[in-house]
Amino acid sequence: MTLALLGQGLAIGLVNGALYILTALGLTLIYGILHIVNFAHGEIYMLGAMLIYVLFVALQWPLPLAFAAIILLAVAAGLAVERGIFRGLRGQWMQLLVASVGISLIIQSLSWIAFGAQEKNVPSVLPGVLIIGGVRMPLERLAAAGVALVLVTGLYWLVYRTRIGLAMRAIEEDEETARMLGVNSDRVAAIAVALGFVLAALGGAFVAPIYSLNPGMGLEAILMSFIIIIIGGLGSITGTVLAGLLIGMLQSIGALILGAEAAHVLVFAAMIAVLVLRPQGLLGRA
Amino acid sequence: MSRPLLAALTFAAAALTALPSSAQESFKIGNLSPLSGPAAAFGIGINRGIELATEDVGTFTVAGKQYKLELVPYDTSLDPGKTVAALNRAILNDNVKYGFILGSGVHGAVLPIIRQHGFFDIFMGAMGKEITNPENPTVFRFMASSDQLYYTFTPEIYKKLNIKRVGFMGPNNDLGRADVRMLKDVAGRLKGQGVEFVGEELVEINAKDFQAALLRLLAKNPDAIDTNASPTGTVGLIAKQARELGYKGYFISSTAVLEAKALVGIAGRGADNIVAYRIWSTSPTKLYQEIADRHEKKYKEPTLGTVWEAYAATRWVVEAVQKAGSFDTKKVAEQLAGSSFQFHPYGPATWGGEKSHGIRRQIQTPLPASIIKDGKWEPLEVRMGVLE
């Protein structure tokens, strides 16, 4: 295990960690505000990636237009799902969870039918590699990591520095009192879900060129997102960031030393350890 | 009405509605393959191969009676449990005696059923004598097997491309594990020519990130990385990520469906120097090109890799049934094993494997090797040996 290898391993871990953060952010938001575990999160992520393929690659739309379309569609979907399904089930967490499972299965099966089984790929817009001190980092991964940073910062700003963020935190703290004080909790919930969907879709869209696409990729995304929010703390943005980086590094260094399978088990073991020793996650609130 | 009674009646009704499907005058060929999920291209390709063969075979006579081919698809998603269920349904409910079963990994579960009923298994999978052997006389492998590829083809490729240090990055399943053992054996036999096996990494078949595994393997400086039967997406990602880590050597792939376009889409220029057996860069026969054209016209997309082999298998089996004069699978198996076939899109086909597998159930056809240069397949002038 040379220093060079370790250095490369760390770099890989950090960048991958940023990608995990990008993947999990939407789930954290929706859970954080509404205490809903949105199982469909992985599928929205997949749709974001698929839409980039359809709009940018197949239909040859200019990139900014494709992104605008994805954001608009995600907002529409989020509002529809919140209004049509989540709202009626508020308070029944089991039904909500299973409903979101149902939504995810519907999206997934429709996607297989619509997009077909052949793997798709989005060619890189940034194909180069940055080499610093012998450590190689692909540019497009760095770009996605940068996007993660931007989105996290934007989310912080929204939640802690705006009125709507204040309303969100009020709802999370005590919905009934918030309503009594004039907060339109239905509207805030709708915005939270729409935003969560947008984050998920953008996550998928930015990660799309890094790996190949198929309609089954949502499952992988939701699994990873679960692990991150459990370890980081359900509902904590900082927790998500921390957990993402931690898991990224654990996987990378673990795989380097012990092999991919063992690293996999390590991550799950970390998850169970956190659940047993500190169930609210590293930075979650009890 | 009380609930348990409701439950019982619904249950009984549902169980008994297992309807039988249609009757005699069709010769049913099942397709128990993944038709959904990441490996769907394999199964769908087989469907289409059968459909194209059906068009060419039309109505045929067996022992005086007229028959038509009927395709009966079953989606197994490459899952052993589902394959068992599908085979049960095929044999017991749908009266299917012949079928394609795809996947070395599912065969552990279905071989007992195949043996019990004498089901004629058109096996599409690379694993060798564990599956085609004298205990399974109705199982025929209609594609190249790993052992033939590794023992007779690989050394030629190493010689041609001057490959000395070889690494393995294949799927972590029984096929991958069996093949890495074979590769080590082959490398051992080629020691005299300076060939050395330098390392292996077994990766999950659905994994997307191979950076850590690649880091470990690349530290050993391989000239070529054998990606075995990894699916297209995986090969593309491995190539892309390896290039990002600075690797400049070859990749060698034994998978059946490997489109240059897909590889280049994922890895860009990084796809150059991917070597594949079983991929033709130019049409070996007129029939091959004709099938490719018909496929594009009918299905509006480039031909899926398993189409040609499925086409050939269907027509050859029909011919064997006609010559045997019966649908008895044991008789047809004997007839088939002794025959050769002129309508295989790859060229003249016959059977081998008597020495290495104990029984002649391994198809022998001309097989190509191709290499990607400048984003396109080019032929690699190497010839595979015959399996005895």
Added chain:
Amino acid sequence: MKRFSVPLLLAVLVVLPFLAKPYALHVAIVVLFSVTYTAALYAVLRMGYLSLGHAGFIALGAYACVILSVRLGVSPWLGIPAGGLVAGLAAWGLGALTLRLRGIYFSLAVFAFGEIVTAFFRAFDWFGGPAGIPGVPRPSFFGTPLASHFAFYWLVLAVAVLGIGLLYRLQFTRFGATLLTLKSADSEKLAESVGIPAARYKTAAFVVSCAVTGCMGAVHAQYLLFVSPQVFTFLTSTDLLIYAMVGGLASFWGPILGAGVLTALGEQLFSVGYWKTLVYAAILMIVILVLPGGLIDLPRRLRARARAAIAAPEVR
């Protein structure tokens, strides 16, 4: 009428193999598996705990039986209770660690457990690795193994009846009624304050549920003649949840009904995997949005509507 319904149900199940074709028997066997697993899951659901990893216990039971009979030469008959034992022990351990977690935390912990079980069996060759272990022997009855569908059906039926019977007794006793009081964190505290040892009750229910699941898992492996990490996955766990919800969570028979109908339906809708998933998910969404009590609630709803229509006829 109600008195005779359970015996009537049993009678139907006993007569079935003599009337049905072998393929229908295959469907019946798979339905019995599903129904047992779902009934076991329900025992945990009604306590307010959503298990997202029940497939892990099926796998434990299956692998325990297979390892014992294939690797260690133990009789397949013993493999079945062994499966239940291993799964039950694991549930005891997991429960001790996780039953004090509520809601989604518990669910995710059990989910992680399920994934670890799969990863574990995948990692070691002695446990078959990713390829699994073929050649699983079936139990023999007086010398002949239960090779045909007809013969094996009886074993499956016996284990199903015993398992579901046990779960029934678990529910329709004072013990079972007490479990309902543990449904939420607050009511659990209340129960404890009147002296109910909540943790022990919950653990007992969890262990029984997983033991029954494990036993049936062993039988399942013997049916497939094979076991591998791909057979019982997270998707299996979610399937079981869907069956339970579609059937209806308010009654013991609801999940059983849901499992029976959807599994039988699923075996028929064979052709392509995604259509089956789509239909399942669509049915689920319809039930959640329109029929929250599940299918089992349908007769009552229709009767209530009928009564309402009669009582308040439309004024024209």
